[in-house]
Amino acid sequence: MAQLSLIEEVAKYKKDSHMKEKCIKNLQPGDQVANFLVVVKEIKKGKTSQNKDFIDVVLGDRTGEIVGKIWEDNLANCDQFEVGQIISLGGKVNLFKDKPQLIISYLQKENNADQADFLPVSEQDIEVLFKSIQKHVDDLENDFLKKLAKVFFKDSAFVEKFKHAPAAERLHHAYVGGYVEHISEMLALADTLCEKYPRIDKDLLIIGVIFHDIGKLEELGLNSTIYRTIAGSLVGHLILGALSIDKAIDSIKDFPKLLRTKVMHLIASHHGKIEFGSPILPQTREAVALCQLDDLSTKVNVADKAIAANQSNDADFTDKIFALDTKLFLK
Numbered sequence: 001m002a003q004l005s006l007i008e009e010v011a012k013y014k015k016d017s018h019m020k021e022k023c024i025k026n027l028q029p030g031d032q033v034a035n036f037l038v039v040v041k042e043i044k045k046g047k048t049s050q051n052k053d054f055i056d057v058v059l060g061d062r063t064g065e066i067v068g069k070i071w072e073d074n075l076a077n078c079d080q081f082e083v084g085q086i087i088s089l090g091g092k093v094n095l096f097k098d099k100p101q102l103i104i105s106y107l108q109k110e111n112n113a114d115q116a117d118f119l120p121v122s123e124q125d126i127e128v129l130f131k132s133i134q135k136h137v138d139d140l141e142n143d144f145l146k147k148l149a150k151v152f153f154k155d156s157a158f159v160e161k162f163k164h165a166p167a168a169e170r171l172h173h174a175y176v177g178g179y180v181e182h183i184s185e186m187l188a189l190a191d192t193l194c195e196k197y198p199r200i201d202k203d204l205l206i207i208g209v210i211f212h213d214i215g216k217l218e219e220l221g222l223n224s225t226i227y228r229t230i231a232g233s234l235v236g237h238l239i240l241g242a243l244s245i246d247k248a249i250d251s252i253k254d255f256p257k258l259l260r261t262k263v264m265h266l267i268a269s270h271h272g273k274i275e276f277g278s279p280i281l282p283q284t285r286e287a288v289a290l291c292q293l294d295d296l297s298t299k300v301n302v303a304d305k306a307i308a309a310n311q312s313n314d315a316d317f318t319d320k321i322f323a324l325d326t327k328l329f330l331k
Contacts, residue, residue, distance in 0.1 A: 024059070038059040039118040041058040041059065057069075063120070067102070120175035127163075130180055137153065145206075148248055162180065166220055185297040190209055200285050214267075302324060317329055
């Protein structure tokens, strides 16, 4: 299915609230499931202390994720499967370390399921969020930066991709519309920041916010799940984004050389540290601000989603969350 067709399908499903009858978020310990449709997100094979084979999988649909386990006795009842495939399975939901775990007794590949059932979608109104981004573009006073934004936003195919893109595979805003949600959060924070720090070049920061992750539109793709493209794996979104911005600037007559360099610096440095993937550290006020706004939006989203996903958990704390380097209190 072509990406735009899938995006249209996801939007339709969101409007109609149409989805498969049984969903991951509704599973409770003790539930028995049959012909339960999920998408495979991760696969890990292992052996028990008795040298018996097992497979751990992370399974997902639009409502969430659950860990599944296939013990050796049931492996013969399971088709071969890969990450990204939609499968139909049977099994029982148990509790393991205070979390639901699906013990799988059989599974088979499913070829006729609607892919839109398996893509999580932003809970916010994407059109409203996109209009707020457009308003920030319209309010830009620097003509060159406004022209740069409009190079992208005059392209209707780009706009559709922009509005429905995820912001990440798994970490933060990892759902259809997550990119726009992430940008909108950062723009609201940038407005407040610029009031407190008037020497920041607000137009430059706004452009940095809107386009700092533009390479993710090439880095990530959508099918039945969010996946990393070949270009995303081999090149990465910082370089893809810098190339895209540089090409757009080339199309604008007399674009100032120093301004080009400052915009490119925002893209290249926004991860903040060399070990986080930035080839250069932030070296302008705007770059420092952009890095912190990105980090704040990311980490609060991670915390919010983790707490929401653990509301049925009887434990006081989540497991340690790698992105936050801590556990979160649930009560």
